[in-house]
Amino acid sequence: MLRILAVILASALLVPNTGGAQTNQRTQFNEGLANFNELVMQRKIGDAIDLIRTDLNMSAEERGAINSQMQLFFEEDFLGSATVRSQALKNGFRQELLSYWTSDGDYLYIYLFMHSRENIRKILDIRYDLDFHDLNALF
Numbered sequence: 001m002l003r004i005l006a007v008i009l010a011s012a013l014l015v016p017n018t019g020g021a022q023t024n025q026r027t028q029f030n031e032g033l034a035n036f037n038e039l040v041m042q043r044k045i046g047d048a049i050d051l052i053r054t055d056l057n058m059s060a061e062e063r064g065a066i067n068s069q070m071q072l073f074f075e076e077d078f079l080g081s082a083t084v085r086s087q088a089l090k091n092g093f094r095q096e097l098l099s100y101w102t103s104d105g106d107y108l109y110i111y112l113f114m115h116s117r118e119n120i121r122k123i124l125d126i127r128y129d130l131d132f133h134d135l136n137a138l139f
Contacts (some may be wrong), residue, residue, distance in 0.1 A: 035051060036048055036051055036052065037081070039051065040078065040081070040100055040108075040110070041077055041078045041079075041081070041100065042077050042078075043067065043070040043071050043074050043077055043078070044067045044070070045066050045067060045069075045070045045108075045110075045128055046058065046062065046063030046064065046065065046066030046067045046070075047063055047067065049063075049066065049126055050063055052112075052123045052126065053123050053126055070108070073106075073108075073130060074102055074106055074108065075102075075104070076102050076103065076104065077102070078100040078101060078102055078108065079101065079102060079103055080100070080101050081098065081099065081100045081101075082098070082099050083096060083097070083098055083099075084097040084098065084099045084109070084132075084136075085097040085136065085139055087139060092115050092116040092117055093113070093114070093115050093116075094113075094114050094115075094116070095111065095112065095113045095114075095138065095139065096111070096112045096114075097109060097110070097111050097135055097136060097138075097139070098110040098111075098112070099132075106130075107130065107132070108128060108129075108130060109128065109129050109130070109131075109132055109135045109136075110126065110127070110128045110135075111125070111126065111127040111128070111129075111135040111138055112125070112126055113125040113126075113138075
């Protein structure tokens with residue numbers, strides 16, 4: 001799970017590789033990965049989406065509404081996570097299905113669709129659902 005999220009966040013948060021910027025990019029990557037996981041595990045899905053899809057320009061109210069919705073569905077923070085499916089497609093496209101769960105046995109699924117081009121990975125679509133089958137059907 002962490003390896004897949006590492007690739008996603010490194011690509012979404014970092015600029016193209018240059019020789020002198022390698023150390024800085026690794027630091028940014030590690031910070032981005034930690035932030036994304038922390039936000040999802042705390043049921044702050046709106047903030048996590050905003051982290052990797054800055055192009056959506058979500059307002060604080062929109063992020064707060066999504067976070068509140070997750071806190072209604074899940075009474076406690078998530079305690080585990082894993083990559084359920086990962087598929088490399090043609091021409092730099094990729095899709096991932098991630099899962100997060102609580103001690104009560106409740107699950108959240110996150111689907112990511114991304115594209116790598118010119119050494120930059122961009123998240124093109126992110127979806128979340130409580131129903132595995134809805135997101136698994138996207139593969």
